[in-house]
Amino acid sequence: MEYKKAFDLIVGKVEAELVKTGYTKQKVATDNENELVALFTSQNLAYSVVYFKDKQQMVLRSCTMTEDGPDNEWKTLATWLYDDEFAEQKDAESIANDFVEGVSGTIAIKRAKQVKQKKKKDDDGTATPKFLAKRFVTYFPELRDEIKNEEDCYFPFRGATFAKEHIVPKVATYIKRASKPELEKFAGVFNLQYGNGDVDTRSIITVVILNSLSNEEFESLYEYFDDDLKKASKAARKYKGKNVKPEKPKKRNVSKATNLKNS
Numbered sequence: 001m002e003y004k005k006a007f008d009l010i011v012g013k014v015e016a017e018l019v020k021t022g023y024t025k026q027k028v029a030t031d032n033e034n035e036l037v038a039l040f041t042s043q044n045l046a047y048s049v050v051y052f053k054d055k056q057q058m059v060l061r062s063c064t065m066t067e068d069g070p071d072n073e074w075k076t077l078a079t080w081l082y083d084d085e086f087a088e089q090k091d092a093e094s095i096a097n098d099f100v101e102g103v104s105g106t107i108a109i110k111r112a113k114q115v116k117q118k119k120k121k122d123d124d125g126t127a128t129p130k131f132l133a134k135r136f137v138t139y140f141p142e143l144r145d146e147i148k149n150e151e152d153c154y155f156p157f158r159g160a161t162f163a164k165e166h167i168v169p170k171v172a173t174y175i176k177r178a179s180k181p182e183l184e185k186f187a188g189v190f191n192l193q194y195g196n197g198d199v200d201t202r203s204i205i206t207v208v209i210l211n212s213l214s215n216e217e218f219e220s221l222y223e224y225f226d227d228d229l230k231k232a233s234k235a236a237r238k239y240k241g242k243n244v245k246p247e248k249p250k251k252r253n254v255s256k257a258t259n260l261k262n263s
Helices: 003-021 089-102 105-118 129-135 143-153 159-177 180-196 199-212 215-222 227-239 254-262
Strands: 024-026 035-041 045-052 057-066 075-081
Touching (some): 003 035, 003 057, 159 180, 159 215, 180 199, 180 227
Antiparallel strands (some): 057 075
């Protein structure tokens, strides 16, 4: 199988796995004719699939994300020889399966957690409730139109209300029909978004979404949560069924608006 086709097959399978936990495929511009490169990023971590033509190697790498993008201190996670003079499609699929395993499950969760621990313990995440809602579009495509309608009709984005009305029913339905591997990957979305989320996002995950689940539904996800989310979700269960104060619209900067108007 020609190396470019093999590379596309491998990247496609890795992308399908990473997008489930909030990663985005980025456009990569490279002047190096010796390499084929695919890049996937999240808030804290980046993955890269590279084919080195001279070495005939398929490589999976990871590095930490900064405010300016990947820090480029790449750590090699897996390396496979791929000589398309002899390799077949089944060889490309074996590499793809190994790379998918490398970016999913408990290994990837531990890797993401280690990266998170490098940051200051008192640092708040920056992912917003709207960002959280968009992460579920992969599982529930109909959310795309519902998010747009929310943006068109309300300002600011009513994160808690939107989650309660549009995400909660879908999550419960998905859990009931999902297999254990699917539940583990689904829980990975919660782990990643809780770790990256701001205060409002974390509250929506624990108090709104997870507290809406029955004990059976909650426990089916709980076993796949990382330590931080396990602790937070258990604490939040104490508030299950209790009234939560409604959201208040954020105040606009009146003085700034007045200055602009009078200028």
